[in-house]
Amino acid sequence: MSEIRRVSGRRVWDSRGRPTVEVEVELGDGSIGRGIAPAGASRGTREAIDLRDGGARLGGFDVQRAVAGVNGEIAPHLAGREGTDQAAIDAALVALDGTPNKARLGGNALVATSIAVLHAAAASARRPLWAHVAAGAPVTLPLPEIQILGGGAHAGRRVDLQDFMVMPVGARSFAEALEMTAEVYLAAGSLMKAAGKLAGVADEGGWWPVFDANEEALELLTRAIGHAGFAAGRDLAISLDIAASEFGAGGRYALGLEKRQLDTAGMIDLLGGWLAAYPIVSIEDPLAEDDEAGLVEFTRRFGDRCQIIGDDYLVTSAARVAHAGAVGAVNSALIKLNQAGTVTETRAAFEAARAAGMSAIVSARSGETEDVTITHLAVGWNAGQLKVGSFARSERMAKWNEALRIEEATGAPFAGRGALAPRR
């Protein structure tokens, strides 16, 4: 009775006010699941491609064709199939699309469908999603990575770097981690306001800074941790997403804010200087996705003391994660559902990271919704880390708050500092 009875797609709206795809799946036993596709702004070139209508209307972002594909092609293709066999459903979706990057039906249509099927199966088993995906294995509450300042493509490129985040490494529980972060978020906002450096909030809810140099953000963040009454490094540490593919290619990096160009060696030295001067425990995409030699060199020099995450470079691909592990390009993998396009492929990338000895961070996108699936995956897969954006706006807070509920319901341990790479 858990065969798929109904699949329906509709257009809903994301946190940037752009159209996105929602899919609802109903099984024969009446269980219903729902999934909504998120959307990135700084994307890796090898990600699954969202199907957008283009043209002048709605900035070209409309998804009528993707929704039509759900209702016209995906629904009849999945009807009658076993809804609890996620791997078979996802394989059927990939085969139906037929392209290597999901461009025909759209990564947005596929990922929303795949998530909806997963939720329906959990409902059919009468289990919360985290428990359904854990399948009896031990779980932990993830160490959160929370944005305080937003930059890069999420804030009009006012600073070059994209995410200035904190990780509450001294917290003993997820609840305490959020409370500590709330103090730092407030402190950062008031320090920036007092200094005349606050321009609003960026796409993921972090403060939008008016700085003259990228390093000012690091100084401010370190000061905000202290101002909130914490020890920088011991209680809360800094995590950066450089998103270097946004301003670098072919071994050249153009820092627009500081009006200077660096080569790969210059970027590595710049970041190495920051690692020495600030309590940084994690750096994502320190070099561009096409700069594998640079990533290998960066990891060789700093991988023994800092988590080095691949996002644009790995694009949640099991094959790319395995390759990166073999060449030593990063020691951690960002895991995003819509980069891969289905739950099964996302899980495979996560398992590849584990097999390569890397840490893993389940991550949201800059365009999000009330969908809280990633919180459940981070807990249920025992990923250890979760990246959702800032500590404001309900598409972010919904995901943090869901983890509070899971922590209360399970009493599961908090992953804490031990979740970070390098794994010892």
Ligand code: 2PG
């Ligand atoms: C990233 C994400 C989240 P986007 O680069 O890690 O910050 O951004 O969804 O725009 O790719």
Ligand code: MG
């Ligand atoms: Mg990133």
